Amino acid sequence: MESMTFVLFGATGDLAKRKIYPALYNLFIDQKLPQSISIIGLGRRALSDAEFQNRVEQSIETFSRRVEHDYSKMGEFLNAFRYKVLDVTNTEDYGKLLDFVEQREEELHIPENRMFYLSVAPELFDGIALNIKESGLGSTTGWKRLIIEKPFGHDLESARDLNVKLSKAFEEEEIYRIDHYLGKPMVQNLEALAFANPVLQALWNNQYIANVQITASETVGVEERAAYYDGAGAIRDMVQNHMLQLLMMTAMHLPKQISANDIREEKRKVMESLRPLKKEDVGLHVIRGQYSAGEIHGQPAAGYTDEPGIEASSHNDTFVAARVRIDNPFWNGVPFYIRTGKRMKEKSTRIVIEFKDSLKELYRNRNEQTEPNLLIIEINPNENVSLQLNSKNPLNDGKMEPVRINFTSEQEGVPEAYERLIFDAIRGDSTFFAHWKEVELSWEWVQPILEAFEENLVPLHLYQAGSYGPEAAHHLLKEDGFKWWLDKEALKNLELALQA
Numbered sequence: 436m437e438s439m440t441f442v443l444f445g446a447t448g449d450l451a452k453r454k455i456y457p458a459l460y461n462l463f464i465d466q467k468l469p470q471s472i473s474i475i476g477l478g479r480r481a482l483s484d485a486e487f488q489n490r491v492e493q494s495i496e497t498f499s500r501r502v503e504h505d506y507s508k509m510g511e512f513l514n515a516f517r518y519k520v521l522d523v524t525n526t527e528d529y530g531k532l533l534d535f536v537e538q539r540e541e542e543l544h545i546p547e548n549r550m551f552y553l554s555v556a557p558e559l560f561d562g563i564a565l566n567i568k569e570s571g572l573g574s575t576t577g578w579k580r581l582i583i584e585k586p587f588g589h590d591l592e593s594a595r596d597l598n599v600k601l602s603k604a605f606e607e608e609e610i611y612r613i614d615h616y617l618g619k620p621m622v623q624n625l626e627a628l629a630f631a632n633p634v635l636q637a638l639w640n641n642q643y644i645a646n647v648q649i650t651a652s653e654t655v656g657v658e659e660r661a662a663y664y665d666g667a668g669a670i671r672d673m674v675q676n677h678m679l680q681l682l683m684m685t686a687m688h689l690p691k692q693i694s695a696n697d698i699r700e701e702k703r704k705v706m707e708s709l710r711p712l713k714k715e716d717v718g719l720h721v722i723r724g725q726y727s728a729g730e731i732h733g734q735p736a737a738g739y740t741d742e743p744g745i746e747a748s749s750h751n752d753t754f755v756a757a758r759v760r761i762d763n764p765f766w767n768g769v770p771f772y773i774r775t776g777k778r779m780k781e782k783s784t785r786i787v788i789e790f791k792d793s794l795k796e797l798y799r800n801r802n803e804q805t806e807p808n809l810l811i812i813e814i815n816p817n818e819n820v821s822l823q824l825n826s827k828n829p830l831n832d833g834k835m836e837p838v839r840i841n842f843t844s845e846q847e848g849v850p851e852a853y854e855r856l857i858f859d860a861i862r863g864d865s866t867f868f869a870h871w872k873e874v875e876l877s878w879e880w881v882q883p884i885l886e887a888f889e890e891n892l893v894p895l896h897l898y899q900a901g902s903y904g905p906e907a908a909h910h911l912l913k914e915d916g917f918k919w920w921l922d923k924e925a926l927k928n929l930e931l932a933l934q935a
């Protein structure tokens with residue numbers, strides 16, 4: 436792996452502490468960092484190198500999935516870290532930074548390979564990129580890369596504007612837009628599931644699939660992020676990025692080659708085939724919700740408008756469900772349902788693929804009932820793939836019952852999303868980062884929804900904290916003759932039936 440400099444803007448922030456340092460540490464332990472690496476943390480507050488290294492160590496002790504007890508390893512790791520005060524709006528500071536980067540490159544015999552990680556507020560992204568270019572930090576004889584955090588814009592126009600500004604300093608191939616869902620092992624495994632298994636590959640189309648359901652439900656509420664979340668809502672926070680990325684990963688078709696460009700090309704094709712929504716019709720296909728007071732795991736939970744920092748009159752969406760149509764020959768006629776919400780009954784990110792049930796009538800004529808076959812891909816908190824089939828139970832008079840076959844189970848020591856993504860960026864593999872075209876097409880699809888919400892054209896359904904979201908989200912599927920699969924209660928019933 437090539438030696439490099441890793442420049443971290445926002446080195447004193449929350450994301451650096453909780454995700455980035457633990458990820459770098461685990462990569463180091465697994466020998467997945469370059470032999471020579473100079474890591475330069477930047478922030479406004481004054482810190483010595485020793486104080487900074489101490490903070491990094493504390494963050495690893497608190498947040499890393501593992502800590503090695505061999506202290507010399509920790510010392511070796513921390514030795515790569517230096518800290519510089521830099522106000523991102525002060526152009527002079529970038530000149531000083533360039534001098535320091537070059538000095539470290541010389542000391543450590545590192546070629547001019549420079550990674551710039553922007554872990555700062557999004558309104559600072561474009562200014563930093565421009566200053567990197569103008570200061571000469573970006574003029575390297577090696578490579579340069581930019582890792583950028585979400586959110587990428589606030590709507591279609593601001594995202595396009597940001598992209599134009601970034602592209603003055605970095606080529607598209609040099610920009611790594613993080614969507615941490617793309618770093619989750621089971622999301623990365625979607626590619627293998629659909630493409631490396633001929634049995635599934637043959638069924639991956641509208642001839643066999645009745646509908647696809649993508650759920651990301653959370654039990655947490657707005658927490659300490661009122662200022663950001665109340666202006667973003669579930670639609671910007673989850674749907675525009677994570678949910679549509681999951682949809683792309685599920686609906687894309689076998690590329691000519693398994694390469695970053697070919698996979699991105701297939702994802703782009705999916706987004707280009709999404710049936711656009713008209714602002715006036717958004718209410719027919721999209722459900723908007725907000726949590727009211729309720730109970731989570733037996734504890735009382737406040738309603739959204741009673742949360743600290745949220746106005747009593749807020750109409751912000753904490754829940755969104757939508758029916759998405761993909762107008763291409765593979766998916767014509769197959770609704771994709773997406774659903775995400777805060778303060779719901781359970782934490783569960785999963786994709787359920789419901790297969791067509793062509794034998795249902797045959798069995799119904801014999802007074803027997805079959806359940807549809809389901810492929811269940813659990814992403815978080817459990818990782819699992821299972822298939823639900825019908826089978827006769829010899830202990831129950833040969834009655835037809837659904838059985839589930841599990842293919843994978845939780846494994847110890849699986850790298851976290853940030854570890855995988857930072858590792859990929861270090862070796863220049865952009866497969867699991869969001870390409871600008873995907874981001875732009877996602878904003879294009881979401882834009883009428885933003886406008887319909889803004890103009891209150893879509894009712895805001897209240898749902899109790901600790902529930903499965905508003906009833907309207909269930910009606911959305913009922914209209915098409917379907918239901919949401921495998922909310923935990925349903926799963927429990929299924930297991931009880933199996934045990935009986």
Ligand SMILES: NC(=O)C1=CN([C@@H]2O[C@H](COP(=O)(O)OP(=O)(O)OC[C@H]3O[C@@H](n4cnc5c(N)ncnc54)[C@H](OP(=O)(O)O)[C@@H]3O)[C@@H](O)[C@H]2O)C=CC1
Nearest residue numbers: 445446447448449450478479480522523554555557584585
């Ligand atoms: N935290 C999280 O879980 C997640 C965060 N993100 C994204 O990551 C990015 C960082 O978030 P987070 O770490 O939570 O933010 P924080 O507010 O915790 O940290 C912000 C960082 O930016 C630095 N900073 C602010 N202004 C300046 C300035 N003018 N010049 C130099 N440095 C500055 C701060 O340094 P100092 O205080 O020393 O000035 C601090 O290190 C954001 O884009 C956020 O949307 C994305 C997903 C999850």
Ligand SMILES: O=C1O[C@H](COP(=O)(O)O)[C@@H](O)[C@H](O)[C@H]1O
Nearest residue numbers: 615651653655672673677784815
């Ligand atoms: O990006 C975000 O994701 C988290 C949910 O992530 P997960 O990995 O726990 O599923 C969400 O809570 C947060 O609001 C959002 O910004």
